[in-house]
Amino acid sequence: MYKVAIKTLTVALLMVSIAVSAQAQFSDAFISDIEKRMSLDQMPGISMAFVDEQGEVSYRSLGYTSLDKTRTPDEHTLYEIGSITKTFTASLLMILLEERGLDADVTFNELLGSDHRLQLPEPHGDAIILSHMMSHKSGIPRLPDNMVPADGNDPYKDYTIEAMIEYSNSLTYNHAPGEEFEYSNHAYKLLGYLVSELSGKPFDELLAERITGPLGMNSTYREVPESDQSRLAVGSAFGEHASSWNFDEMRGLGELKSSAHDMAIYIKAQYGYLEFDGDEAVRKAHEPIHEMREGRHMSNGWFVHELEDGDVIVSHGGGTGGYRAFAAFSTKTGRGAVALTNSNTEVGDIAMHLVNDTYEMRSLPDYSAIEDDLANRLTGMYLNPNIGVMTITYTEGVLRGQIQGQPALPLEFVENLTFRNTMVGAEVEFVMDEDDERSSGFTLRQGGIGLEFKHTTEAPDGPQKVEMSREQLMEYAGHFDSEIGMSYEIRAADGHISARLSGQPFASVYPEGEDRFFYEVVPATIMFQRDDTGNITGVTLFQGGQEIRFTKRSNLD
Numbered sequence: 001m002y003k004v005a006i007k008t009l010t011v012a013l014l015m016v017s018i019a020v021s022a023q024a025q026f027s028d029a030f031i032s033d034i035e036k037r038m039s040l041d042q043m044p045g046i047s048m049a050f051v052d053e054q055g056e057v058s059y060r061s062l063g064y065t066s067l068d069k070t071r072t073p074d075e076h077t078l079y080e081i082g083s084i085t086k087t088f089t090a091s092l093l094m095i096l097l098e099e100r101g102l103d104a105d106v107t108f109n110e111l112l113g114s115d116h117r118l119q120l121p122e123p124h125g126d127a128i129i130l131s132h133m134m135s136h137k138s139g140i141p142r143l144p145d146n147m148v149p150a151d152g153n154d155p156y157k158d159y160t161i162e163a164m165i166e167y168s169n170s171l172t173y174n175h176a177p178g179e180e181f182e183y184s185n186h187a188y189k190l191l192g193y194l195v196s197e198l199s200g201k202p203f204d205e206l207l208a209e210r211i212t213g214p215l216g217m218n219s220t221y222r223e224v225p226e227s228d229q230s231r232l233a234v235g236s237a238f239g240e241h242a243s244s245w246n247f248d249e250m251r252g253l254g255e256l257k258s259s260a261h262d263m264a265i266y267i268k269a270q271y272g273y274l275e276f277d278g279d280e281a282v283r284k285a286h287e288p289i290h291e292m293r294e295g296r297h298m299s300n301g302w303f304v305h306e307l308e309d310g311d312v313i314v315s316h317g318g319g320t321g322g323y324r325a326f327a328a329f330s331t332k333t334g335r336g337a338v339a340l341t342n343s344n345t346e347v348g349d350i351a352m353h354l355v356n357d358t359y360e361m362r363s364l365p366d367y368s369a370i371e372d373d374l375a376n377r378l379t380g381m382y383l384n385p386n387i388g389v390m391t392i393t394y395t396e397g398v399l400r401g402q403i404q405g406q407p408a409l410p411l412e413f414v415e416n417l418t419f420r421n422t423m424v425g426a427e428v429e430f431v432m433d434e435d436d437e438r439s440s441g442f443t444l445r446q447g448g449i450g451l452e453f454k455h456t457t458e459a460p461d462g463p464q465k466v467e468m469s470r471e472q473l474m475e476y477a478g479h480f481d482s483e484i485g486m487s488y489e490i491r492a493a494d495g496h497i498s499a500r501l502s503g504q505p506f507a508s509v510y511p512e513g514e515d516r517f518f519y520e521v522v523p524a525t526i527m528f529q530r531d532d533t534g535n536i537t538g539v540t541l542f543q544g545g546q547e548i549r550f551t552k553r554s555n556l557d
Contacts, residue, residue: 192252235322
């Protein structure tokens with residue numbers, strides 16, 4: 001346990017301390033900030049928990065459990081917690097190792113046994129130890145190249161144990177074990193499998209037996225039972241519904257659902273407020289192993305932050321298609337916090353700020369500094385022949401711009417008729433005389449380029465093709481990888497590019513402007529990204545309200 005509870009306080013004083021602590025954390029200013037973020041980021045709901053210095057918990061939920069705004073969330077609302085699941089895997093492994101008299105320096109292959117059908121290669125004679133894998137220093141690629149999801153919106157659903165073993169037996173490491181940090185989902189697939197093999201029990205059963213059951217975390221599970229389905233918040237991304245992620249065979253890397261109530265219990269147990277069999281082994285996993293950068297370390301399953309005021313916060317975040325989650329606690333003060341949302345908006349800074357208010361939350365631009373009359377005169381459709389239509393809307397006091405096939409982004413007032421979005425580095429300057437009924441157009445400036453848009457009352461039937469030579473199109477050719485296991489192969493052709501997503505045939509994608517292309521066979525667009533020198537670094541696929549980012553791996557062979 002990190003600290004000894006002081007037992008000489010009177011009950012009255014303790015109650016006052018708790019009340020003040022909770023009130024201070026969920027202050028009016030704090031809640032106002034969260035509500036502002038929710039509005040700007042199209043974030044339906046959020047559930048938060050705060051653990052004070054005595055281990056007492058307070059809760060606060062805001063918004064709705066879905067975009068239809070029919071139900072409000074509370075501390076028992078369920079969310080997908082994504083990669084926070086990895087900390088449960090690490091906790092189970094630490095318990096199993098302690099029971100065998102082992103530590104995390106034991107090798108993966110040794111634990112499975114030399115006759116097991118899964119044997120990780122040992123590059124240069126270096127064996128892979130569990131600590132390498134739990135702290136993301138194994139060199140195992142983030143995702144396997146044989147992971148070809150049938151549905152990019154549910155990427156892990158159809159990846160099998162057989163496919164994992166086939167790939168793992170002959171995988172190529174990105175670097176020598178222990179050499180450098182590289183986050184690896186595949187390493188935790190292997191660790192989840194190892195937990196089951198060591199215990200002789202399914203991962204879900206062992207989790208309930210050793211952690212969630214003893215702690216009374218009755219709403220933390222992989223598959224939500226029918227009786228609790230109504231408590232599951234509906235995920236969203238950029239203001240549109242997002243599919244849930246399913247893990248039919250994979251365990252231990254991102255499949256759990258939980259509530260603010262259960263996650264508060266979990267971080268209380270991680271800190272030491274609650275006792276359970278194996279708790280000392282679990283807390284050993286919080287010890288820093290290697291420095292990622294100044295003030296931030298990695299342990300066996302957790303990230304460790306050293307703040308300037310001397311505080312040390314242990315944390316982990318998680319995200320799936322339409323959910324984000326974050327859990328954190330201080331090893332110095334005993335404070336802890338949880339933030340869960342049914343959107344793709346990151347909430348780590350919220351939880352970190354609750355634990356220690358010197359940790360600054362993301363600053364939010366003032367999007368409200370515009371009169372309603374002016375904002376309404378700027379709304380409408382604007383056309384650029386190379387880019388297509390950008391629609392300007394004004395709802396709930398926020399002006400937004402949305403290019404066809406992309407999410408709507410809030411526009412912050414700068415001065416006069418100029419607005420900006422700092423997230424994408426774009427500036428929009430409208431053209432309008434004082435007595436004009438509405439704007440006649442605007443200039444979009446981004447990446448050193450200025451694009452002219454003219455007001456229109458009729459959108460074109462579809463994207464408009466522009467001419468590009470094969471030489472121009474060659475610049476876009478290459479191999480691109482995503483973080484969800486999908487890959488893109490892009491080749492130049494006459495007047496278009498041919499693009500192939502993993503597991504699919506090539507399809508023609510046509511240019512409608514610099515770095516922007518559209519499919520004719522499906523309602524989807526792609527946009528390429530460049531670095532400061534103008535080189536292509538990645539591409540983003542926009543389809544069905546989702547966006548999938550790919551990073552360039554190499555040019556074509």
